[in-house]
Amino acid sequence: MAPRNLSKAATGIHGFDVLSRGGLPRNRTSLVMGRPGTGKTVFALQTLVNAARDRKEPGIFVAFEEDPAQIFENAATFDWRLPALARDSLFFLNAQLSPTVVQSGDFDLGGMLAILQAKKKEFDARWIVFDGIDVLLALLPDPGAAMREIYRLRDWLAQNELTAIITTKIDGAESGVVSYGFMQFMVDCVIRFDGRLEQAIPVRRLEIAKYRGSDFAAGEFPLGFGPRGMVVAAPEAAETHDEASTERVSTGFADLDTMLAGGLLRGSSTLITGAPGTSKTTLAGKFAAAACRRGERTLYVSFDEGGDRIQRNLKSVGIQLAAHLKSGLLRFYSGRTDQDNPEEHLTRIVALLHEHQPQCVVVDPLSAIAKTGALSSARAVGNRLIYKLRDLNATVVITALVDGDDPQAESTALQISTIADNWIHLSYLVLGGERNRALTIVKSRGTQHSNQVRELLLSASGLALAEVYSSGGEVLMGTLRWEKEAEENSRRRKRQDEFSRKHRELEFAEADIAARIAGLQLELQRQRAELALYTRDGAARRTSSGERKKELRRLRSADAVSTPGPAPAKQRAGRASANARKNGNGGREPRRGA
């Protein structure tokens, strides 16, 4: 027996070598089992191709089930260039047994092993695949014979130092004569493939069921097919180079950069949610175009819409991508969600990420993958994609369609919002018979972001964010904003007019009072003048009346003072007499007054 610490031979299949901690056991036999169409043959053949092409390790492919010509045809969808490899480093043995063969008594695989032995020597083969061994074993008359042949095979492999992959079909029920339990016991590594339909979309997975003498990742892992063949979604060894970058990357939209305190943080993920037609793609396209202008490699992942259409639509809002596509800076991945399951898309995207090494990535819209397959698997795919992009330190903008205007709807769908660093929500505000686009930054980790709702204006010249008008706790947009502004302006003008009118009025009033004061002053002066005049008259009168009395006394010659007659009263002039008359007691008045 070889030492426990066994050497491994890489399959070159992305993901599988991670799960198996390095590949298949070298110079041992691995069993690959699964239902038809789950990817067993691709797995085996791709391993052979990778070894022959990348490490110059020739291999032999024994086809029990299909004609090699058929296999070549199927493999043509991948970029393996199988015919060229088959010329000098891969040998295909057509091991289909003729259906017209008559069986008489026991037989064994002696003939095949003799051929393989010779070919191994000729090619110096290191690898061998027995594809569809169940077809062969079904011909053996009894389980005992099958077991004997398997042992013969194993011994032969052990003698020849070949790393072997045996694939076998299993049906739901254990059919055929072979106990697969026994086969699993015999080999050093067992890989199970499984495929099922989830909401009419095939979902394939593989599981390493056994790996003698080695650690491996337990559990089922999704797999998909890309241009280079099978890709297995392995949990990435968390390369947590989480040196949080403080570099700001422009969103390609100056107004938005301002709202985000300068842009997106390098390596951050941004979710843009919104109802249909809220310009999610335009924002994403701006970001992609800006990245390319900075000379950064960019990957634009779109679902259910081809790169050409997206390019054309973006062009209509002034975003030019064609030159960047031509220069190779920008790559498109367009996936159809009605054909492939989320896992398959993910594996292809991940393969493309490794190939293109983009610094900026757009996924538009990620929500499309939730339409197909099970929601739980779509969620897992979304999360894994974001973590993968984070590992690669790519700055990513993801759009997601939400029904209605409630941004919270996203949290019930893909639940990306919880792991995204930034979350921008685009909505329609319907007010006054008008739909206007509004942009809100729901969250932005590590950024002093604006918390204002802004109006998004879209025109052929590009995007702009308008200051929104808030009034009475309501954000106003579009015509309403304009109307409200106009109304407010006129009201302000009116207030101004009112004020100046009041001002003038008050000035008038003041002037009036001043004028009245002046008048009164004049009156006062007149009064005073009159008073002075009157006072002087009175004094004169007193003097004259005193003299008259003296004269009278003198004339009467010491006669007692007699009642003055009316005559002298009549002689009095001026105001005094008038006063006396007014009083009505004219007879006595002169006496008293005098």
Next chain:
Amino acid sequence: MARKLSAKARCDAKSTTVVVMRLFIAGRGPNSVKAIANLQAICEQHLKDSFRLELIDVCEYPERALAEGVLVTPSLTKLSPGPAARVIGNLSDTGSVLAALGVQPRMAG
């Protein structure tokens, strides 16, 4: 025609048609030994001398096996007369071997 002709191959061009056969065996394993013995008995009893047999050990001549698509051994190929036929196994079932060769069984002891 035969590159490696076993000592057992006999030829007799008498009245009856000659059956031309090739038997592929792998080394000296039990199935090889049994197949040779069974075929010998069948030939002696049912074909008398009107047959030609080429015996090929695939361990020595794997390219022959590859050329003729012989994967399991023992494997008996009838080349003529009539359509080619192949029987796999150690030829323990005489009836099916004769049927494949297109030979009427002879009941003579």
